[in-house]
Amino acid sequence: MRLVVDLNRCQGYAQCAFLAPDVFAMHGEESLLYNPHAEEAQREQVLRAATACPVQAILVEDTDEAPATMGEGLSGVR
Amino acid sequence: MTQEMLLRQIIDYANRADPYPLYTELRKKPVRQEGDELFVVSTYWEIKSLLHDPRISSDARNLSPGAAGTLLQEEEDSPLPPAFLRLDPPEHDRLRRMAMRPFGPPETPRRVYNMRGELARIVDDLIDGFGDRKEVDIVDDFSYPFPVTVICRLLGIPREDEARFHSWADIIAAGLDPDPGGDPGEQRRATHEARTELGMYLSGLIDERSGAPGDDMLSALVTQQGPDGQMSRMEVLSTAALLLIAGHETTVNLITNGTLTLLRNPDVLERLRNDSRLAVPLVEELLRFEPPVQLLPQRTTLADIDIAGTTIPEGASVWLVLAAGNRDPQRFPDPDRFDPDRPDIQHLGFGSGIHNCFGAPLARLEAQLALTALAHRLDGPRLLDDPPPYRQNAVLRGPRHLNIAFDGLRS
Numbered sequence: 001m002r003l004v005v006d007l008n009r010c011q012g013y014a015q016c017a018f019l020a021p022d023v024f025a026m027h028g029e030e031s032l033l034y035n036p037h038a039e040e041a042q043r044e045q046v047l048r049a050a051t052a053c054p055v056q057a058i059l060v061e062d063t064d065e066a067p068a069t070m071g072e073g074l075s076g077v078r
Numbered sequence: 079m080t081q082e083m084l085l086r087q088i089i090d091y092a093n094r095a096d097p098y099p100l101y102t103e104l105r106k107k108p109v110r111q112e113g114d115e116l117f118v119v120s121t122y123w124e125i126k127s128l129l130h131d132p133r134i135s136s137d138a139r140n141l142s143p144g145a146a147g148t149l150l151q152e153e154e155d156s157p158l159p160p161a162f163l164r165l166d167p168p169e170h171d172r173l174r175r176m177a178m179r180p181f182g183p184p185e186t187p188r189r190v191y192n193m194r195g196e197l198a199r200i201v202d203d204l205i206d207g208f209g210d211r212k213e214v215d216i217v218d219d220f221s222y223p224f225p226v227t228v229i230c231r232l233l234g235i236p237r238e239d240e241a242r243f244h245s246w247a248d249i250i251a252a253g254l255d256p257d258p259g260g261d262p263g264e265q266r267r268a269t270h271e272a273r274t275e276l277g278m279y280l281s282g283l284i285d286e287r288s289g290a291p292g293d294d295m296l297s298a299l300v301t302q303q304g305p306d307g308q309m310s311r312m313e314v315l316s317t318a319a320l321l322l323i324a325g326h327e328t329t330v331n332l333i334t335n336g337t338l339t340l341l342r343n344p345d346v347l348e349r350l351r352n353d354s355r356l357a358v359p360l361v362e363e364l365l366r367f368e369p370p371v372q373l374l375p376q377r378t379t380l381a382d383i384d385i386a387g388t389t390i391p392e393g394a395s396v397w398l399v400l401a402a403g404n405r406d407p408q409r410f411p412d413p414d415r416f417d418p419d420r421p422d423i424q425h426l427g428f429g430s431g432i433h434n435c436f437g438a439p440l441a442r443l444e445a446q447l448a449l450t451a452l453a454h455r456l457d458g459p460r461l462l463d464d465p466p467p468y469r470q471n472a473v474l475r476g477p478r479h480l481n482i483a484f485d486g487l488r489s
Binding site: 018 | 175182183184187188190191355358359362422423424428430434438439442443
Protein backbone atom coordinates (compact mmCIF):
# COMPACT_ATOMS: atom_id res chain seq x y z
CA MET A 1 0.00 0.00 0.00
CA ARG A 2 1.14 3.54 -0.68
CA LEU A 3 1.04 6.44 1.68
CA VAL A 4 2.37 9.96 1.90
CA VAL A 5 2.93 12.19 4.89
CA ASP A 6 2.68 15.90 4.26
CA LEU A 7 5.82 16.85 6.13
CA ASN A 8 5.04 20.52 5.85
CA ARG A 9 1.99 19.84 7.94
CA CYS A 10 3.53 17.35 10.37
CA GLN A 11 4.11 18.89 13.78
CA GLY A 12 5.66 15.93 15.51
CA TYR A 13 2.67 14.86 17.65
CA ALA A 14 3.99 11.31 17.08
CA GLN A 15 0.58 9.64 17.26
CA CYS A 16 1.43 7.61 14.13
CA ALA A 17 4.68 6.35 15.65
CA PHE A 18 2.71 5.06 18.65
CA LEU A 19 -0.06 3.45 16.63
CA ALA A 20 1.86 2.01 13.66
CA PRO A 21 5.47 1.68 14.83
CA ASP A 22 6.38 -0.62 11.93
CA VAL A 23 5.63 2.12 9.42
CA PHE A 24 6.32 5.42 11.19
CA ALA A 25 9.25 6.28 13.43
CA MET A 26 10.31 9.44 15.16
CA HIS A 27 13.88 10.50 14.67
CA GLY A 28 14.52 12.74 17.60
CA GLU A 29 11.57 14.73 18.84
CA GLU A 30 10.34 16.30 15.65
CA SER A 31 11.52 14.48 12.55
CA LEU A 32 9.37 11.71 11.16
CA LEU A 33 10.59 8.78 9.10
CA TYR A 34 8.10 6.54 7.35
CA ASN A 35 7.79 3.77 4.82
CA PRO A 36 5.82 5.10 1.83
CA HIS A 37 5.27 1.53 0.56
CA ALA A 38 4.05 -0.16 3.71
CA GLU A 39 3.11 -3.82 3.65
CA GLU A 40 -0.54 -4.49 3.07
CA ALA A 41 -0.66 -6.25 6.45
CA GLN A 42 -0.06 -2.84 8.04
CA ARG A 43 -3.19 -1.30 6.56
CA GLU A 44 -5.24 -1.38 9.73
CA GLN A 45 -2.47 0.22 11.80
CA VAL A 46 -1.80 2.83 9.10
CA LEU A 47 -5.47 3.79 9.02
CA ARG A 48 -5.47 4.11 12.80
CA ALA A 49 -2.47 6.40 12.53
CA ALA A 50 -3.98 8.48 9.73
CA THR A 51 -7.25 8.92 11.62
CA ALA A 52 -5.49 9.89 14.84
CA CYS A 53 -3.12 12.43 13.27
CA PRO A 54 -4.05 15.76 14.93
CA VAL A 55 -3.07 17.72 11.81
CA GLN A 56 -4.38 15.12 9.32
CA ALA A 57 -1.05 14.96 7.51
CA ILE A 58 -1.18 11.29 6.46
CA LEU A 59 -2.62 10.44 3.05
CA VAL A 60 -3.36 6.76 2.37
CA GLU A 61 -4.27 5.31 -1.00
CA ASP A 62 -7.84 4.09 -1.02
CA THR A 63 -7.65 0.79 -2.84
CA ASP A 64 -5.55 -2.19 -1.89
CA GLU A 65 -4.99 -3.35 -5.44
CA ALA A 66 -1.23 -2.94 -5.55
CA PRO A 67 0.72 -5.73 -3.88
CA ALA A 68 2.99 -4.55 -1.13
CA THR A 69 6.52 -3.78 -2.10
CA MET A 70 9.16 -3.57 0.55
CA GLY A 71 12.78 -2.73 0.55
CA GLU A 72 12.53 0.77 -0.81
CA GLY A 73 13.68 2.07 2.49
CA LEU A 74 12.40 4.86 4.62
CA SER A 75 11.84 8.35 3.45
CA GLY A 76 10.75 11.63 4.81
CA VAL A 77 13.43 13.23 6.91
CA ARG A 78 12.68 16.83 7.43
CA MET B 79 -29.08 36.15 30.49
CA THR B 80 -26.05 37.93 31.94
CA GLN B 81 -22.54 36.70 31.36
CA GLU B 82 -21.93 36.02 34.99
CA MET B 83 -25.02 33.85 35.12
CA LEU B 84 -23.91 31.84 32.13
CA LEU B 85 -20.63 30.70 33.68
CA ARG B 86 -22.42 29.96 36.95
CA GLN B 87 -24.91 27.84 35.06
CA ILE B 88 -22.17 25.85 33.36
CA ILE B 89 -20.62 25.05 36.72
CA ASP B 90 -24.04 24.39 38.26
CA TYR B 91 -24.55 20.65 38.73
CA ALA B 92 -28.15 20.95 37.53
CA ASN B 93 -26.80 21.43 33.99
CA ARG B 94 -24.22 18.66 34.05
CA ALA B 95 -26.17 16.20 31.91
CA ASP B 96 -26.45 18.64 29.00
CA PRO B 97 -24.23 21.71 29.08
CA TYR B 98 -24.25 22.04 25.30
CA PRO B 99 -27.10 24.60 24.98
CA LEU B 100 -25.16 26.78 27.43
CA TYR B 101 -22.05 26.45 25.28
CA THR B 102 -24.11 27.63 22.30
CA GLU B 103 -25.01 30.74 24.31
CA LEU B 104 -21.39 31.13 25.34
CA ARG B 105 -20.13 31.09 21.73
CA LYS B 106 -22.23 34.15 20.90
CA LYS B 107 -19.33 36.07 22.40
CA PRO B 108 -16.13 34.13 21.63
CA VAL B 109 -14.12 35.74 24.44
CA ARG B 110 -16.20 36.69 27.47
CA GLN B 111 -15.00 38.61 30.45
CA GLU B 112 -16.29 37.31 33.79
CA GLY B 113 -15.47 39.74 36.53
CA ASP B 114 -12.13 41.56 36.40
CA GLU B 115 -9.68 38.74 35.98
CA LEU B 116 -11.37 35.80 34.26
CA PHE B 117 -11.87 35.34 30.52
CA VAL B 118 -13.81 32.46 28.97
CA VAL B 119 -12.99 31.42 25.39
CA SER B 120 -15.51 29.20 23.61
CA THR B 121 -15.02 29.26 19.81
CA TYR B 122 -12.84 26.78 17.91
CA TRP B 123 -10.34 29.06 16.21
CA GLU B 124 -9.85 31.30 19.21
CA ILE B 125 -9.20 28.32 21.48
CA LYS B 126 -6.88 26.76 18.94
CA SER B 127 -4.91 29.95 18.49
CA LEU B 128 -4.46 30.43 22.24
CA LEU B 129 -3.38 26.81 22.66
CA HIS B 130 -0.56 27.56 20.22
CA ASP B 131 0.32 30.98 21.63
CA PRO B 132 3.56 31.18 23.66
CA ARG B 133 2.08 34.12 25.56
CA ILE B 134 -0.30 31.68 27.25
CA SER B 135 1.09 30.07 30.38
CA SER B 136 0.04 26.97 32.31
CA ASP B 137 2.02 28.01 35.35
CA ALA B 138 -0.20 29.29 38.17
CA ARG B 139 2.67 31.46 39.43
CA ASN B 140 2.00 33.79 36.49
CA LEU B 141 -1.53 34.62 37.61
CA SER B 142 -2.02 38.12 38.91
CA PRO B 143 -2.88 38.23 42.63
CA GLY B 144 -6.49 39.09 41.81
CA ALA B 145 -6.90 36.21 39.37
CA ALA B 146 -5.21 33.66 41.62
CA GLY B 147 -7.28 32.27 44.43
CA THR B 148 -10.61 32.98 42.79
CA LEU B 149 -12.12 29.77 41.58
CA LEU B 150 -9.33 27.24 41.54
CA GLN B 151 -7.28 26.73 44.62
CA GLU B 152 -6.52 23.07 44.48
CA GLU B 153 -2.79 23.34 44.21
CA GLU B 154 -2.17 26.09 46.65
CA ASP B 155 0.19 24.69 49.29
CA SER B 156 0.35 21.37 47.47
CA PRO B 157 2.90 19.02 49.01
CA LEU B 158 4.19 18.18 45.50
CA PRO B 159 5.85 20.60 43.06
CA PRO B 160 3.96 21.26 39.80
CA ALA B 161 4.27 18.56 37.13
CA PHE B 162 4.72 19.38 33.44
CA LEU B 163 0.98 19.94 33.04
CA ARG B 164 1.36 23.10 35.13
CA LEU B 165 4.72 24.31 33.78
CA ASP B 166 5.92 26.33 30.78
CA PRO B 167 8.95 25.82 28.54
CA PRO B 168 11.76 25.14 29.05
CA GLU B 169 10.97 23.23 32.27
CA HIS B 170 7.81 21.74 30.77
CA ASP B 171 9.69 20.49 27.72
CA ARG B 172 12.47 18.89 29.72
CA LEU B 173 10.13 17.06 32.11
CA ARG B 174 7.68 15.98 29.43
CA ARG B 175 10.53 14.70 27.27
CA MET B 176 11.90 12.72 30.21
CA ALA B 177 8.45 11.29 31.00
CA MET B 178 8.04 10.36 27.33
CA ARG B 179 11.31 8.41 27.17
CA PRO B 180 9.92 5.26 28.81
CA PHE B 181 6.42 5.73 27.32
CA GLY B 182 6.71 6.45 23.61
CA PRO B 183 8.73 7.41 20.57
CA PRO B 184 11.46 8.06 19.83
CA GLU B 185 13.02 5.92 22.61
CA THR B 186 10.17 3.51 23.44
CA PRO B 187 7.87 3.42 20.40
CA ARG B 188 6.36 0.03 21.18
CA ARG B 189 5.34 0.28 24.83
CA VAL B 190 1.70 1.16 24.09
CA TYR B 191 1.53 -0.88 20.88
CA ASN B 192 2.70 -4.01 22.67
CA MET B 193 0.05 -3.61 25.37
CA ARG B 194 -2.77 -4.32 22.90
CA GLY B 195 -3.06 -8.00 23.82
CA GLU B 196 -3.06 -7.31 27.55
CA LEU B 197 -5.60 -4.52 27.15
CA ALA B 198 -7.94 -6.79 25.19
CA ARG B 199 -7.60 -9.47 27.87
CA ILE B 200 -8.45 -7.05 30.68
CA VAL B 201 -11.54 -5.90 28.74
CA ASP B 202 -12.70 -9.44 28.13
CA ASP B 203 -12.14 -10.45 31.75
CA LEU B 204 -14.22 -7.50 32.94
CA ILE B 205 -17.08 -8.40 30.59
CA ASP B 206 -16.85 -12.06 31.67
CA GLY B 207 -17.16 -10.70 35.19
CA PHE B 208 -20.72 -9.52 34.39
CA GLY B 209 -21.52 -13.23 34.85
CA ASP B 210 -25.21 -14.09 34.77
CA ARG B 211 -26.33 -10.55 35.51
CA LYS B 212 -28.69 -8.88 33.08
CA GLU B 213 -28.01 -5.40 34.49
CA VAL B 214 -24.67 -3.76 35.19
CA ASP B 215 -23.26 -0.36 36.00
CA ILE B 216 -20.89 0.34 33.13
CA VAL B 217 -18.89 2.78 35.28
CA ASP B 218 -18.26 0.60 38.33
CA ASP B 219 -18.10 -2.71 36.49
CA PHE B 220 -16.22 -1.73 33.37
CA SER B 221 -15.06 1.74 32.41
CA TYR B 222 -13.55 2.61 35.79
CA PRO B 223 -11.63 -0.61 36.51
CA PHE B 224 -10.24 -0.91 32.99
CA PRO B 225 -8.07 2.22 32.57
CA VAL B 226 -7.25 2.25 36.25
CA THR B 227 -5.84 -1.27 36.06
CA VAL B 228 -3.90 -0.25 32.97
CA ILE B 229 -2.31 2.85 34.48
CA CYS B 230 -1.34 0.94 37.62
CA ARG B 231 0.34 -1.79 35.56
CA LEU B 232 2.06 0.76 33.36
CA LEU B 233 3.49 2.58 36.35
CA GLY B 234 4.23 -0.64 38.17
CA ILE B 235 1.90 -0.27 41.14
CA PRO B 236 1.58 -3.62 42.94
CA ARG B 237 -1.92 -5.03 42.47
CA GLU B 238 -2.58 -5.27 46.19
CA ASP B 239 -2.16 -1.50 46.45
CA GLU B 240 -4.48 -0.55 43.58
CA ALA B 241 -7.50 0.01 45.83
CA ARG B 242 -5.66 2.60 47.96
CA PHE B 243 -4.66 4.35 44.78
CA HIS B 244 -8.24 4.60 43.61
CA SER B 245 -9.39 6.42 46.71
CA TRP B 246 -6.54 8.95 46.60
CA ALA B 247 -7.10 9.57 42.90
CA ASP B 248 -10.82 10.13 43.44
CA ILE B 249 -10.24 12.72 46.15
CA ILE B 250 -7.55 14.56 44.19
CA ALA B 251 -9.66 14.65 41.02
CA ALA B 252 -12.61 16.05 42.99
CA GLY B 253 -10.26 18.85 44.04
CA LEU B 254 -9.93 19.86 40.38
CA ASP B 255 -13.61 20.79 40.31
CA PRO B 256 -14.31 24.55 40.31
CA ASP B 257 -17.38 23.93 42.46
CA PRO B 258 -16.92 20.67 44.33
CA GLY B 259 -20.00 21.20 46.48
CA GLY B 260 -19.87 20.90 50.25
CA ASP B 261 -17.43 22.81 52.43
CA PRO B 262 -14.53 24.20 50.35
CA GLY B 263 -12.19 24.25 53.36
CA GLU B 264 -12.91 20.63 54.09
CA GLN B 265 -12.44 19.82 50.41
CA ARG B 266 -9.02 21.44 50.32
CA ARG B 267 -7.96 19.69 53.48
CA ALA B 268 -8.99 16.31 52.06
CA THR B 269 -7.19 16.98 48.79
CA HIS B 270 -4.05 18.03 50.60
CA GLU B 271 -4.13 14.93 52.76
CA ALA B 272 -4.66 12.65 49.75
CA ARG B 273 -1.75 14.27 47.90
CA THR B 274 0.47 13.87 50.92
CA GLU B 275 -0.42 10.22 51.38
CA LEU B 276 0.00 9.52 47.68
CA GLY B 277 3.38 11.26 47.74
CA MET B 278 4.55 9.23 50.71
CA TYR B 279 3.38 5.99 49.16
CA LEU B 280 5.09 6.74 45.84
CA SER B 281 8.20 7.79 47.68
CA GLY B 282 8.46 4.35 49.28
CA LEU B 283 7.91 2.70 45.93
CA ILE B 284 10.62 4.87 44.35
CA ASP B 285 13.12 3.70 46.98
CA GLU B 286 12.22 0.13 46.16
CA ARG B 287 12.53 0.57 42.39
CA SER B 288 15.77 2.51 42.43
CA GLY B 289 17.38 -0.51 44.10
CA ALA B 290 15.64 -3.13 41.99
CA PRO B 291 14.23 -1.58 38.81
CA GLY B 292 11.56 -3.45 36.85
CA ASP B 293 10.18 -2.97 33.35
CA ASP B 294 7.61 -0.41 34.55
CA MET B 295 7.54 3.34 33.93
CA LEU B 296 8.20 4.31 37.52
CA SER B 297 11.46 2.32 37.49
CA ALA B 298 12.43 3.98 34.22
CA LEU B 299 11.68 7.47 35.55
CA VAL B 300 13.81 6.79 38.60
CA THR B 301 16.79 5.28 36.82
CA GLN B 302 16.90 6.97 33.41
CA GLN B 303 20.10 8.67 32.31
CA GLY B 304 19.51 10.61 29.12
CA PRO B 305 20.54 13.84 27.45
CA ASP B 306 18.28 15.66 29.94
CA GLY B 307 20.02 14.05 32.88
CA GLN B 308 18.04 12.50 35.69
CA MET B 309 14.75 13.48 37.27
CA SER B 310 15.03 14.65 40.84
CA ARG B 311 13.10 12.65 43.38
CA MET B 312 10.45 15.34 43.66
CA GLU B 313 10.15 15.47 39.88
CA VAL B 314 9.58 11.71 39.72
CA LEU B 315 6.98 12.02 42.45
CA SER B 316 4.97 14.77 40.80
CA THR B 317 5.25 13.19 37.34
CA ALA B 318 4.06 9.82 38.63
CA ALA B 319 1.19 11.46 40.53
CA LEU B 320 0.17 13.37 37.38
CA LEU B 321 0.16 10.26 35.19
CA LEU B 322 -1.77 8.37 37.78
CA ILE B 323 -4.52 10.96 38.23
CA ALA B 324 -4.77 11.67 34.50
CA GLY B 325 -4.89 7.94 33.82
CA HIS B 326 -7.68 7.50 36.33
CA GLU B 327 -10.18 10.14 35.53
CA THR B 328 -10.23 10.90 31.86
CA THR B 329 -10.36 7.58 30.05
CA VAL B 330 -13.10 6.44 32.42
CA ASN B 331 -15.26 9.26 31.12
CA LEU B 332 -14.28 8.67 27.52
CA ILE B 333 -15.41 5.04 27.68
CA THR B 334 -18.56 5.84 29.64
CA ASN B 335 -19.50 8.73 27.36
CA GLY B 336 -18.85 6.41 24.43
CA THR B 337 -21.13 3.70 25.76
CA LEU B 338 -23.84 6.25 26.47
CA THR B 339 -23.51 7.79 23.01
CA LEU B 340 -23.63 4.39 21.29
CA LEU B 341 -26.74 3.38 23.22
CA ARG B 342 -28.34 6.67 22.18
CA ASN B 343 -27.36 5.97 18.55
CA PRO B 344 -28.28 2.30 18.00
CA ASP B 345 -27.59 2.48 14.27
CA VAL B 346 -23.96 3.35 14.96
CA LEU B 347 -23.76 0.61 17.59
CA GLU B 348 -25.03 -1.89 15.05
CA ARG B 349 -22.45 -0.76 12.52
CA LEU B 350 -19.66 -1.11 15.08
CA ARG B 351 -20.86 -4.62 15.91
CA ASN B 352 -20.52 -5.56 12.24
CA ASP B 353 -17.28 -3.74 11.53
CA SER B 354 -14.81 -3.10 14.34
CA ARG B 355 -12.79 -0.78 12.08
CA LEU B 356 -15.47 1.82 12.74
CA ALA B 357 -14.09 2.13 16.29
CA VAL B 358 -11.22 4.27 15.03
CA PRO B 359 -13.13 7.24 13.53
CA LEU B 360 -15.89 6.72 16.09
CA VAL B 361 -13.56 7.43 19.01
CA GLU B 362 -12.28 10.58 17.29
CA GLU B 363 -15.85 11.80 16.81
CA LEU B 364 -16.56 10.96 20.43
CA LEU B 365 -13.62 13.11 21.50
CA ARG B 366 -15.26 15.95 19.59
CA PHE B 367 -18.85 15.25 20.62
CA GLU B 368 -18.44 14.40 24.33
CA PRO B 369 -14.86 15.25 25.36
CA PRO B 370 -13.85 13.93 28.81
CA VAL B 371 -12.08 17.21 29.58
CA GLN B 372 -14.69 19.86 28.93
CA LEU B 373 -12.56 22.89 29.60
CA LEU B 374 -9.05 23.94 30.55
CA PRO B 375 -9.37 26.33 33.50
CA GLN B 376 -5.70 26.69 34.30
CA ARG B 377 -4.17 29.01 31.71
CA THR B 378 -3.01 32.56 32.16
CA THR B 379 -1.61 35.35 29.98
CA LEU B 380 2.04 36.44 30.02
CA ALA B 381 1.19 39.64 28.11
CA ASP B 382 -1.88 41.56 26.99
CA ILE B 383 -3.45 39.52 24.19
CA ASP B 384 -5.87 40.94 21.63
CA ILE B 385 -8.28 38.32 20.44
CA ALA B 386 -11.76 38.46 18.86
CA GLY B 387 -12.11 42.15 19.67
CA THR B 388 -11.20 41.75 23.34
CA THR B 389 -7.95 42.47 25.14
CA ILE B 390 -7.10 39.88 27.74
CA PRO B 391 -4.74 41.62 30.15
CA GLU B 392 -1.52 40.09 31.41
CA GLY B 393 -1.97 37.81 34.40
CA ALA B 394 -5.65 37.10 33.77
CA SER B 395 -7.13 33.66 34.25
CA VAL B 396 -8.22 32.14 30.91
CA TRP B 397 -10.67 29.29 30.57
CA LEU B 398 -10.60 27.44 27.26
CA VAL B 399 -13.89 25.60 26.80
CA LEU B 400 -12.79 22.75 24.55
CA ALA B 401 -16.24 21.16 24.49
CA ALA B 402 -17.77 24.41 23.19
CA GLY B 403 -15.09 24.76 20.51
CA ASN B 404 -15.77 21.19 19.43
CA ARG B 405 -19.40 22.15 18.70
CA ASP B 406 -18.58 25.39 16.93
CA PRO B 407 -20.70 25.49 13.75
CA GLN B 408 -18.07 27.76 12.16
CA ARG B 409 -15.72 24.79 12.29
CA PHE B 410 -17.88 21.65 12.14
CA PRO B 411 -21.07 21.46 10.06
CA ASP B 412 -24.10 20.19 11.98
CA PRO B 413 -21.98 20.07 15.15
CA ASP B 414 -24.66 18.66 17.47
CA ARG B 415 -24.94 15.50 15.41
CA PHE B 416 -22.84 12.48 16.38
CA ASP B 417 -21.40 11.38 13.05
CA PRO B 418 -18.44 8.96 12.97
CA ASP B 419 -18.21 9.45 9.18
CA ARG B 420 -17.08 13.07 9.37
CA PRO B 421 -14.29 13.45 6.84
CA ASP B 422 -12.60 16.19 8.82
CA ILE B 423 -12.26 15.73 12.52
CA GLN B 424 -9.52 17.87 14.04
CA HIS B 425 -11.20 18.04 17.43
CA LEU B 426 -9.91 19.70 20.58
CA GLY B 427 -10.62 16.65 22.74
CA PHE B 428 -6.92 16.13 23.51
CA GLY B 429 -6.13 19.83 23.51
CA SER B 430 -3.50 21.01 21.04
CA GLY B 431 -0.04 22.55 21.10
CA ILE B 432 2.70 21.75 23.58
CA HIS B 433 0.34 20.47 26.29
CA ASN B 434 -1.55 18.08 23.98
CA CYS B 435 -2.64 15.01 25.92
CA PHE B 436 0.40 12.95 26.90
CA GLY B 437 -1.60 9.72 27.14
CA ALA B 438 -3.64 10.21 23.95
CA PRO B 439 -2.38 7.09 22.12
CA LEU B 440 -3.18 4.91 25.11
CA ALA B 441 -6.58 6.52 25.66
CA ARG B 442 -7.47 6.02 22.00
CA LEU B 443 -6.53 2.37 22.10
CA GLU B 444 -8.36 1.74 25.36
CA ALA B 445 -11.55 3.40 24.13
CA GLN B 446 -11.43 1.62 20.76
CA LEU B 447 -10.97 -1.78 22.39
CA ALA B 448 -13.52 -1.19 25.15
CA LEU B 449 -16.32 0.04 22.90
CA THR B 450 -15.73 -2.64 20.28
CA ALA B 451 -15.83 -5.36 22.92
CA LEU B 452 -19.07 -4.03 24.42
CA ALA B 453 -20.65 -3.83 20.97
CA HIS B 454 -19.65 -7.41 20.18
CA ARG B 455 -20.48 -9.06 23.44
CA LEU B 456 -23.63 -7.43 24.81
CA ASP B 457 -26.84 -8.82 23.43
CA GLY B 458 -29.61 -6.21 23.20
CA PRO B 459 -28.03 -3.55 25.45
CA ARG B 460 -30.20 -0.62 26.55
CA LEU B 461 -30.01 2.33 28.92
CA LEU B 462 -31.89 2.15 32.21
CA ASP B 463 -31.53 5.86 33.00
CA ASP B 464 -31.26 8.58 30.40
CA PRO B 465 -29.73 10.93 31.29
CA PRO B 466 -27.66 8.99 33.81
CA PRO B 467 -26.52 10.54 37.11
CA TYR B 468 -23.35 12.60 36.55
CA ARG B 469 -20.28 13.24 38.67
CA GLN B 470 -20.16 16.64 40.31
CA ASN B 471 -17.12 17.74 38.28
CA ALA B 472 -17.80 20.21 35.44
CA VAL B 473 -14.25 19.99 34.08
CA LEU B 474 -13.72 16.22 34.04
CA ARG B 475 -17.33 15.59 33.09
CA GLY B 476 -18.87 12.14 32.91
CA PRO B 477 -21.58 9.88 34.35
CA ARG B 478 -21.11 8.61 37.91
CA HIS B 479 -23.16 5.54 37.06
CA LEU B 480 -24.36 4.16 33.77
CA ASN B 481 -26.89 1.45 34.46
CA ILE B 482 -27.70 -0.70 31.47
CA ALA B 483 -29.71 -3.86 30.87
CA PHE B 484 -29.04 -6.54 28.26
CA ASP B 485 -30.36 -9.97 27.30
CA GLY B 486 -27.13 -11.89 27.67
CA LEU B 487 -23.47 -12.10 26.83
CA ARG B 488 -22.02 -13.43 23.62
CA SER B 489 -18.75 -15.28 23.86
